[in-house]
Amino acid sequence: MKEKLVLIGNGMAGVRTLEELLKLDNGAYRITVIGAEPHPNYNRIMLSPVLAGEKAVDDIVLNTREWYAQNGIELKTGDAVTAIDRVRRTLTLASGASVDYDRLLIATGSTPFIIPVPGHDKQGVLGFRDIADVEQMLAAAGQYRKAVVIGGGLLGLEAANGLMKKGMEVTVVHLLDRLLERQLDGPASALLKASLEERGLTFLMEAQTAEITGGERVEGVRFADGSEIEADLVVMAVGIRPNMALAQQAGIYCERGILVSDTMQTYDPRVYAVGECVQHRGTCYGLVAPLFEQAKVAANHLASFGIARYEGSVTSTKLKVTGIDLFSAGEFIEAEGDETLVLQDPAAGIYKKLVLRDNRIKGAVMYGDTMDGTWYFTLLREGTDISAFRSTILFGQHDLGDAGHGDARASTMALPDGAEICGCNGVCKGEIVDAITKKGLFTLEEVRAHTKASSSCGSCTGLVEAILAGTVGEGYDKVPSKKGMCGCTEHSHDEVISAIRHGGLKTMQAVRETLEWSTPDGCASCRPALNYYLLAHWPGEYRDDAQSRFINERAHGNIQKDGTYSVVPRMFGGLCTADELRAIADVSDKYRVPEMKVTGGQRIDLFGIRKEDLPAVWRDLAAAGFVSGHAYGKALRTVKTCAGKTWCRFGTQNSTALGVKLEQLTWGSWMPHKFKLAVSGCPRNCAEATIKDFGVVCVDSGYELHVGGNGGIKVRVTDLLCKVQTEEEVLEYCGAFTQKYREEAHYLERTAPWVERVGLNHIKKSIVDDAAQRQALYERFKHSQQFAQVDPWGQRAGGEEAHEFTPLKVAG
């Protein structure tokens, strides 16, 4: 007999836990859901737009009754649990029925705090919490004129805005001297107040409510200073209290909320709790993103996986008042010793403030222009060192060179449905909005899975997030606090790398077992990553696993859309001889190569080679002295050079010869992602060294070394690492930098984002400032190269891995 799981509270956190559980283990439990409200699970965050008349109740339902039925979940709505008997494991309901459980999930949410002043129980005094409250407000708006909202927080302002849009005269009463004091600092708060006053709201600041006056129904509000205003409707939005009465009454330990551990269990291990009703590490959360993270953890434990932990959340907020953009996150009021960056343009109504500690963002407040909120929030959560772009960070991400998307981002929601958002996969805005609403998507990952938008190059991620936020409101899951490498594990790239390095794990099997992978042999996302990490950390010991390589690296050519391959022979430093060109021409004739092209990296690309012909093509090329150009791999690609001082009248050093030496040093090495070098003979920089992963610019007095450049989707100019005097030093610094990248970067992370993530200073410390570390890195690189500099083409031309290239032929 299956165990029985009962969920008390049919709201967003509880039902989200069930969804996560069904994803992990469909059929582990018989599930019953008991909800006091008469509705199926709906998006409580969107009550404000419903009140404002921008959405209907039906628009905000998240799980229809059919969803419960399809998943075999018994749903009891409009019936509340009145008692929990933990000894007999039964619940008593208001209707008199009783329900047994084996495991219990409490997600009772919160209740609005009603200030216990005289008259608080009169008709027309409401909280703002559920559909019933909204229905009462809408009814009042049709009948009466004057509304008073007590509380100038997020909820209060949204209620006030909604009632005003319904034609009421609204006064907002606030105890303090500034609105949204928990989300905004002084200047941003003042801008918000001015803007709301312009729209027609009236504010009474520093006003303490003393009494609700009237007969049976409310007629006014009297304040502590004796003044009084008229009111036909009073909405109390001064805060929420975790709804823990039921748990308390059952003897479950509670403080400000129901106390839960990092596994979302209460003091009774059979009883889990998630959502606004819980207190975790001293904090109660009232926003949806943390609740969804809790749901994921609770589901993981209910499914007996037992590996996830909830470690608290950093939250950010936006106000859902149409036309008003504000955003805040983290510690936005500076502490002693913190620095602040401020951009203020009162005429345009724009204010942005970042609080920094050690060049890392600790908090952000934005008003008027919040398009970069998500970006700042990501930098905050990942603890990114921003010193490299500190001088322009307030101007936003597009100022860093995110070419093409800059202005479009500001008006994403105003774009027509037919506007293309994802250029890689050809996905338009309408399709994304459609998928979000019809399929109930909440996260960027879900949107990627269903629409493919932002799943390729990722440059439209900001736009997709903006659409997601605009469509589902604050409910969407932003960057999760800790991101697993892939669906097979909760562990991050850094944790996996550390376990391999420090835990002495030397096989993929050992990694998956030690770190408790949820799949027996991984997936197409984690297998190549693990294969790379093991190869990079245990050179000579770990045996490369061909079946964990993408096809390009397994077949040692680039697969083309028609299933043929392209072949790029290595030409060190871009130099070649007449004999070599003749050999390439002969191959082209012999195998009827349909097209040849000179690549951006100064090599020759032969397109349209049939897979079966690859070993023979390589044999012919090897006879002329060519080895693989690795143009297909997460590997050292090319070293691009200019003519240099041998020929060029401006050349200061022998850039071509240095390029050849660098390519001889680095060819064959596997990397987290592709890796390109260039050497320019003078600052005119004809080899474009300042958009390469490692670039050398020769000057009269030596060599400038540049790192972290990229000429791809997002152009990034290199950072200057240092200047050195000799070619030997260039080789040593290059080897050391390459090795540091190989050891520390995440798989599929180019040097540009890696340098931005860890900070240039971190790299300089071990490459420039510390000679011993630099030499050790260089030695490790050379050691690893002993095993890596084996030509894969030569091996295959000699008959290795023949099964990869030879189809089985059968008659029929």
Next chain:
Amino acid sequence: MKEWIDVAGLEEIPRLGARMVHTDSLHLALFRTAGDEVFALEDACPHKQGPLSQGMVHGTSVTCPLHNWKIDLASGEALAPDEGCSRTFKTRIQDGRVYLSI
């Protein structure tokens, strides 16, 4: 009933890998899982006809090398949220030989 064709020895297919099988009229992909089960599909992804034989095998599915669709080896169906189906062919293993029914 169509006849069974002897295609290859089990050991000729790499574990967690695939072999291309060419007949006069068809291109198939023959997969071998970690547990030595063998599956055959038409060598074309339902999405844009990518060669599934060049994909990565994990569990009992394969990820297409062109756009990362995941295809269930037993049914040929694309895994959610993608939709589509590749043609499947019956296989069996006897005395270390792999047989295919076309």
